[in-house]
Amino acid sequence: MPEIHHLCYMAMEVTLRRVDFKLDRREVEDILSEAQESGKASYYVIVKGKEIPVKRALEKVLRAKGIGLTLLDYTTQDAVRIFRRLGFDVVRRGKSDIMRFAGAIRGNGNSVEDKEKIYEGSP
Incomplete structure (x- = not known):
């Protein structure tokens, strides 16, 4: 520092x-x-x-x-x-912090699939 x-x-x-x-x-x-x-x-x-x-x-x-x-x-x-x-x-500036929560947003989620949906703007 x-x-x-x-x-x-x-x-x-x-x-x-x-x-x-x-x-x-x-x-x-x-x-x-x-x-x-x-x-x-x-x-x-x-x-x-x-x-x-x-x-x-x-x-x-x-x-x-x-x-x-x-x-x-x-x-x-x-x-x-x-x-x-x-x-x-x-x-x-840059990617939203929401990406770090991909896969943890819903129980039993697929993190790869969820990340792709978030990136594409799908619900």
Whole structure:
């Protein structure tokens, strides 16, 4: 988990995988102003109306600051916490949580059949 120390409302010091750096909301907005909205992810940070996958967004910020961490060096949860603490909205997109209940919805159900029905939208 990253250690985060607020400098003021929109700027903070971050320690991520033993690497210390400072982040400022305006700096992050500038770095991500040209970022693409594409990509499949579960969590997206909203920057000036664009939804950007959180890990890709953090990767772009770290690269712009000359910090040598890669996507494998931090988690989605790390990225979500950092962006939320900077005041950005983070949203979850993707499959519904109902899929984890497939097969357990009715007694003596067939989990494979139930999952297919849920996916297809059948009752």
